[in-house]
Amino acid sequence: MLINNTFSKTKEEFRPINPPNVTMYVCGPTVYDYFHIGNARSFIMADIIRRYLEFKGYSVNFLLNITDIEDKIIRRSKEENKTAQEVSEFYAKAFNNDLASLKVKPATRNPKATEHINEMISIIAGLVEKGIAYNVDGNLFYDVTKFPDYGKLSGKNLEELEAGARIEVNEQKKNPLDFALWKKAKEGEPSWDSPWGKGRPGWHIECSAMSTKYLGNTIDIHAGGNDLIFPHHENEIAQSEACFNQKFVKYWMHFGFLNIQNEKMSKSLGNFFTAREILKKYSAEAIRLFFAQTYYGGPLNFSEELLSAAEKGVEKIVNLAEMIDAGIKKNIEDGAQPDIDFKNYYMQFTEVMDDDFNTSKAVAVIFDFVKNVNKIVSENERINSSFFSETKKFLVDTAENVLGIIHFDSLQKEVSASLENEVIELLLSVRNILKKEKNFPLADQIRNDLNKLGIELKDGKEGTTYKKK
RNA sequence: GGCGCUGUACCCAAGUGGUCUAAGGGGAAGGUCUGCAAAACCUUUAUUCGUCGGUUCGAAUCCGACCGGCGCCUCCA
Structure with missing residues (x-):
């Protein structure tokens, strides 16, 4: 079996570390809003990959994390006058409901960032000890110059990155590319105790922590959208490999974007449809087929026409x-x-x-x-x-x-003796008599009228069947 | 500027050296079945793969140039 590894940019023979077990980590959502149909592409394709591995006889330990503490959640909670926890819990629930509607198999586990603060702190502490992380007034940063392999996943090197850096330089950072491991608490924002004072974790550290905790220091597959390659996955590698001195991930897989009129569908551009919105008009199966018809790694244009x-x-x-x-x-x-x-x-x-x-x-x-x-x-x-x-x-x-x-199971029509079904059967038998008497106009009228009510008739060799739309 | 993806029929899309006179889905046209419709089946719908050169016995597939679309480098699946 071959897997296109983002790391090597080539198809590699898939050899899990511990067959028949496979460890797979997929970067889940930041729960501050409903996810859109572009996000759904990643989750669905990851689901198909997981299911295929299971089809092949592997036992897949499949983690899909939930980022439940992050700037956007805090912002939202302020806007809505709620706690960050209320916001994240609400959308985490919605996330799982929507995934279920998309027929995505539940993950083995959905670890949440806020439930792994201690694990994150211990990795950060390890990085501090090694002189890789530094503390500036209660903010901890990762010193990218201390990790020689920095950039190896995204094919970037430090000089290029610095040259192209568009980041607003944070005065506290030694290097503009250094990233936050721990953010000092701000007034009125959620915070946790740490050896460096109250604060909250940076974004990247949670994946390192949860991946390691549940799947081990080296995992088989780590997947996510294309936009996570840099900096998110690059930073995960830097954190985990510097801390544990082991290869972090064997196979990196990345999903292409869903475009809308040739532009990336994204929250910031506002050109998105939520998954739940789309599910009202199209079946989960159609959405999955739409995605499955294309190679997972390339871009894909979205339109309702294509879904139809x-x-x-x-x-x-x-x-x-x-x-x-x-x-x-x-x-x-x-x-x-x-x-x-x-x-x-x-x-x-x-x-x-x-x-x-x-x-x-x-x-x-x-x-x-x-x-x-x-x-x-x-x-x-x-x-x-x-x-x-x-x-x-x-x-x-x-x-x-x-x-x-x-x-298949959803095909089972309720043949239960509901009044509605009995009335339909009655109409069908009347219509059958009409057909025998060659009173086709009336027979057709019954068919048309039922169709308007969402009941579709089909005259087959062995009688008439009906289907509720 | 760096890194990466991408350009195949009316639409979507697979195919990356010969079996490609190019899969599959949708659409369109004709036919079979049927009272009709629906479903299903059959036939047709790219001698051609962004453009121009080159390599090769042989290219959509490799190389070069050019043109076009997109993304990442900042939160983002």
């Missing part, structure tokens, strides 16, 4: 899935036993996914399969139910469990 196209694609799979479920229910044993090479489909799927999670090709394999099965169904009158069971198994294993672009 993805929704159509999902419908295509759903239509087949419904037919499959119906085919299984019929329990036919003396029908045709079509010849389809399931093994080969599995092989194609793993082959492409093994190549740096080529989900675009994986999606193509699924659609090729769907087309093939549809073709078989259209060519045979009676097909053994076992064929449908096998078909379903393939789709569940790949499209559902790995990509998450179909969900």
Whole structure:
């Protein structure tokens, strides 16, 4: 299996440190607002990677952290006259709800920064001891000149960075590129005790602390958006490797941005849609298919038109899935036993996914399969139910469990004897009589009117079926 | 200025030396089935891969130049 490692900029053979265990850390959100659909891309692609590793038999310890103390949270809390904790708790909850709606598997753990202050302090203390961190009036900074490898992930070197530095120089820093490990408490802001007085952690230190605590000094995969390469991940490396004298991460993975009209979708530009907003109009499966159709590392343009196209694609799979479920229910044993090479489909799927999670090709394999099965169904009158069971198994294993672009259980219509369903059935039987009497105008009117109510009718060979939209 | 990504059909997008007369999705056109519709199936929709040169028996794929889009270097998935 190959993974494109940002660190080496090449595809490397994936060899986890401790197979079959895999440790994976994904940089989560700062919880000061709902996350947008561009953020969702990273979480969904990380989810697909995690699910594929599990498909391959790995046991993945998957951490998705939550940054619950940060400038933006504090600002928001002041604006809303709430405590920082109230703000972060509210949006942390929303974050998990929205991820669940996007069918992202819950992480093994969602560690929060504020619950790991001690761990952060001990790393900072270690850096102070080594003479890498310095204290200026209760503010602690990381001295980047003390870490010779600084810049090795982002391909930058200190001179270039300094030359291009646009940062407003903080007088306290020895070097403009030094970054804060610990910020001295300000009046009216949350703070914690530390050996250097009251204060709060800098942004980068939490990932070093939580990653180490739960996954060890060296982890297999660390992932996040492209914009985290520098400075965030660069700084994490500097902190962790200087402190523990060990390689921090084996495989760095970074996700491309979601653009809107060729511009990065971002909070600051204001050109974003929240994930929950989009979920009101499009299914999670369509959103996931939209992302899976593209290579995770490149840019991707967002538009509702493209999501609609993805929704159509999902419908295509759903239509087949419904037919499959119906085919299984019929329990036919003396029908045709079509010849389809399931093994080969599995092989194609793993082959492409093994190549740096080529989900675009994986999606193509699924659609090729769907087309093939549809073709078989259209060519045979009676097909053994076992064929449908096998078909379903393939789709569940790949499209559902790995990509998450179909969900068989959600197809189950409530066949419960609700009054509504009974009325629909009644209308259908009346309509059937009308059809037999060739009173098509009236039959069509019933179909159209039901459609307006969100009930879609399909006349098949074996009677009329309906679906609530 | 440095580092990185990117330019493939009407739209999205895979493919990075021969199996590419270029996957897959959406759209469009025609056909089969159907009373009609929907679904599904079949056929068609790039001899061509930003432009111009070069390397090679052979290039969308390698090299060079040029043109265009985007990002990071400051909080950001």
